[in-house]
Amino acid sequence: MIDQPYAYQRRELTEPDWRRFPGWADVTAAQWESAQWQRAHCVKNLRQLRQVAGPGLSEAFCADLERDQRERATMSMLVPPQMLNTMVPTADPGEPGFTDALYADPVRRYMIPVFSDRRADWPSHPYATRDSLHEAEMWAVEGLTHRYPTKVLAELLPTCPQYCGHCTRMDLVGNPTPTIGKHKFGLGRDDRLAAMIAYLKATPGVRDVVVSGGDVANLPWPRLEAFVTDLLDVENIRDIRLATKALMGMPQHWLGDEVRAGLERLGTRARERGVSIAIHTHVNAAQSVTPLVARAAQAMLDTGIRDVRNQGVLLRGVNDSPEALLDLSFALLDEAKIMPYYLYMCDMIPGSEHWRLSLAEAQHLQHRIMGYLPGFATPRIVCDVPYVGKRWVHQVSRYDTDLGISYWTKNYRTGIEAGDELALSREYPYYDPIYLLPSHGQQWWRDRDRGRAPELTLVP
Ligand code: SF4
Numbered sequence: 001m002i003d004q005p006y007a008y009q010r011r012e013l014t015e016p017d018w019r020r021f022p023g024w025a026d027v028t029a030a031q032w033e034s035a036q037w038q039r040a041h042c043v044k045n046l047r048q049l050r051q052v053a054g055p056g057l058s059e060a061f062c063a064d065l066e067r068d069q070r071e072r073a074t075m076s077m078l079v080p081p082q083m084l085n086t087m088v089p090t091a092d093p094g095e096p097g098f099t100d101a102l103y104a105d106p107v108r109r110y111m112i113p114v115f116s117d118r119r120a121d122w123p124s125h126p127y128a129t130r131d132s133l134h135e136a137e138m139w140a141v142e143g144l145t146h147r148y149p150t151k152v153l154a155e156l157l158p159t160c161p162q163y164c165g166h167c168t169r170m171d172l173v174g175n176p177t178p179t180i181g182k183h184k185f186g187l188g189r190d191d192r193l194a195a196m197i198a199y200l201k202a203t204p205g206v207r208d209v210v211v212s213g214g215d216v217a218n219l220p221w222p223r224l225e226a227f228v229t230d231l232l233d234v235e236n237i238r239d240i241r242l243a244t245k246a247l248m249g250m251p252q253h254w255l256g257d258e259v260r261a262g263l264e265r266l267g268t269r270a271r272e273r274g275v276s277i278a279i280h281t282h283v284n285a286a287q288s289v290t291p292l293v294a295r296a297a298q299a300m301l302d303t304g305i306r307d308v309r310n311q312g313v314l315l316r317g318v319n320d321s322p323e324a325l326l327d328l329s330f331a332l333l334d335e336a337k338i339m340p341y342y343l344y345m346c347d348m349i350p351g352s353e354h355w356r357l358s359l360a361e362a363q364h365l366q367h368r369i370m371g372y373l374p375g376f377a378t379p380r381i382v383c384d385v386p387y388v389g390k391r392w393v394h395q396v397s398r399y400d401t402d403l404g405i406s407y408w409t410k411n412y413r414t415g416i417e418a419g420d421e422l423a424l425s426r427e428y429p430y431y432d433p434i435y436l437l438p439s440h441g442q443q444w445w446r447d448r449d450r451g452r453a454p455e456l457t458l459v460p
Helices: 035-040 046-056 059-071 098-104 106-111 189-201 221-232 257-273 291-302 322-336 359-369 439-449
Strands: 139-141 151-155 208-212 239-243 276-281 307-314 339-345 380-385 389-392 398-400 405-408 428-431
Touching: 046 059, 046 098, 059 098, 139 189, 189 221, 208 221, 221 239, 221 257, 257 276, 257 291, 276 291, 291 307, 291 322, 307 322, 322 339, 322 359, 359 380, 380 405, 380 428
Parallel strands: 151 208, 208 239, 239 276, 276 307, 307 339, 339 380
Antiparallel strands: 380 389, 398 405, 405 428
């Protein structure tokens, strides 16, 4: 046997025992597998977290969490029991060391962020913004982002069954937090969805629709089915992707009879029309892939849809090592039949510096995970460059590692650049976390903050 940097081995999935948590000691398997029970018992605040975890959760942790919610959080707390149960999967909350293990847990780090997780020096990059991908600027109609030539993103609703601390759509998705108010759609839901369908009928160049939110698992099934049926009736649509982190966060939803029967109807109609329907989910850590998640993914494939794919997010402290990424990919591929597809670099939203990696780190990780998985299942690490779109991390055009600025170009116009002659020759910047830069680079940013260094001049 040759000694390899990564040692592949199959690992059987396990559903951690939820009864180890004092608050769930009497919860039956039937309750656990009910989507209704899961929704009713989501953890939405510190009081509920204390009730579930019991006295093993330290006061220091609670104060840390409370401070984060007051001063930093861009997302309110919403953690389904299924997700909470995958944190510290083998630790007993009554044993010493439970809080330390929770602090270190990869799923906790992005689902229940605490103040001490964040950078004290640069909690946010100076160029971090709400709606950092400028999706609302590119709305063709409200909630329908037309950024790429042949594909659109339909944001059907602004809620999810779970809220991730690093959510890119923190501008729109979820409840307001003490520091972040949320954008509200102006049109009512049905008017918005009707306007989307009308736009797609009138725009034959679009062939691919990402049906997202939020998370489509929060739309009543009949409304989602009606929308996808309408999409299937649009002649030019060839690909439909349903975006739902809940396939992992609340697989009980996708295992429900109504949802499975409805997806089977959509799958049948799609095959008749020669259209592909796929589910895109969002799993960041191998421990989140449990037997229930695998069952839900299999149930989706059994309805006749084309595929279930994963779009994870690369996050420091969560999955920023080749081992973590390969363990995740193999758990998805081998045990749950979910295709590892993309790993996004964490977007430049406020408060995200402690999660973000530099471009160089992302390139290194891409290199380290090559060659272990089949090519079709090797996730591509991508940088979603504002005003550009997804680029593979090695597609950078030039890279100033002193100031931590990468420059990118593109080969298509977004929906707002019809008359922009420079759109295809301009370089678009993206920024590394400042605390990772050499000292003179960090100094440049500090000087800039104090008005002592010039603003960046980019090609207009
Ligand atoms: S599931 Fe997706 S849309 Fe919802 S909070 Fe998480 S990252 Fe945001």
